[in-house]
Amino acid sequence: MTVVEAPPPLPLRKKAAHEPAGGLSPMLTRLAAEHATGVLVREGGTLHLADGLVLHAESPRAPGMGALLTARGALSAEQWWAAAGAAGDPAGTARLLVDAGHLTAAGAEICHLQTLYDAAYFTLAPSSSPGRFHYGAAPRPGDALPGLPVAVVEREVLRRRALLHRLWPDPLPDSAPLVRTDPVAAPSVTARQAAVLALVDGVRTAPDIALALGRRAFPTLVEVRRLVAAGLLTTPPPLPPPAPAPAALPEAVPDDFDPHIALLKRVRDALEAL
Numbered sequence: 001m002t003v004v005e006a007p008p009p010l011p012l013r014k015k016a017a018h019e020p021a022g023g024l025s026p027m028l029t030r031l032a033a034e035h036a037t038g039v040l041v042r043e044g045g046t047l048h049l050a051d052g053l054v055l056h057a058e059s060p061r062a063p064g065m066g067a068l069l070t071a072r073g074a075l076s077a078e079q080w081w082a083a084a085g086a087a088g089d090p091a092g093t094a095r096l097l098v099d100a101g102h103l104t105a106a107g108a109e110i111c112h113l114q115t116l117y118d119a120a121y122f123t124l125a126p127s128s129s130p131g132r133f134h135y136g137a138a139p140r141p142g143d144a145l146p147g148l149p150v151a152v153v154e155r156e157v158l159r160r161r162a163l164l165h166r167l168w169p170d171p172l173p174d175s176a177p178l179v180r181t182d183p184v185a186a187p188s189v190t191a192r193q194a195a196v197l198a199l200v201d202g203v204r205t206a207p208d209i210a211l212a213l214g215r216r217a218f219p220t221l222v223e224v225r226r227l228v229a230a231g232l233l234t235t236p237p238p239l240p241p242p243a244p245a246p247a248a249l250p251e252a253v254p255d256d257f258d259p260h261i262a263l264l265k266r267v268r269d270a271l272e273a274l
Helices: 026-033 065-071 077-087 090-099 105-123 150-167 191-198 206-213 217-229 259-272
Strands: 038-042 045-050 053-058 132-135
Touching (some): 026 038, 026 045, 045 105, 053 090, 053 105, 065 090, 065 105, 090 105, 105 150, 105 217
């Protein structure tokens, strides 16, 4: 009888500590499956959906299209706000700017994708509170700002997490105030890193520095983690826990207090009452 040996099992890829077991947001996965339209609000930002596609993302930690375009000199602040006020939504704003010749269609789409992914990185970060979805009307995807499948957005967020994790595994420098260190032998830095270091003051965070420099959030996070890994930046130590309240002191006892005398006084008072 011929014995056929089974092939050895294929090795299983170990899941990294920063990689979630399932989707980044089960609620977002469900909303994509039901082709929902509305706004998903999470602790780190918001995602605008139309028919299950991600149209737009916003986060207070990521500069938006207007901030980047005006900081780079591609648009004046007046041009941006005039278009934004007339359109009322990012897709319409981009369309007006393209039609007016202020932006090319390709430039608008690239800037839109960059800011969407930057904001989605913070929006889909682990949070301590559940997300909320508000159903409602949303602008349709346009040629300048196409909608993206949820799976594509989540895949890009995971890619960015993995890249940052390889540079420095602790995500605290992404959002905490940054402090410069004074190493004995400081390594050389690039011009972009020197611009980041120049704005570190113990108060600003990486998103604050990105906004001040007019740069995108994610490339700034990359430079910050590289600087932390090089020993040039750190985060302040956590504040010590508050001291416990002092225990209540017992009432003062007279120096001449004697429990036997007190007992005799109570007996005397009882007899006088008879």
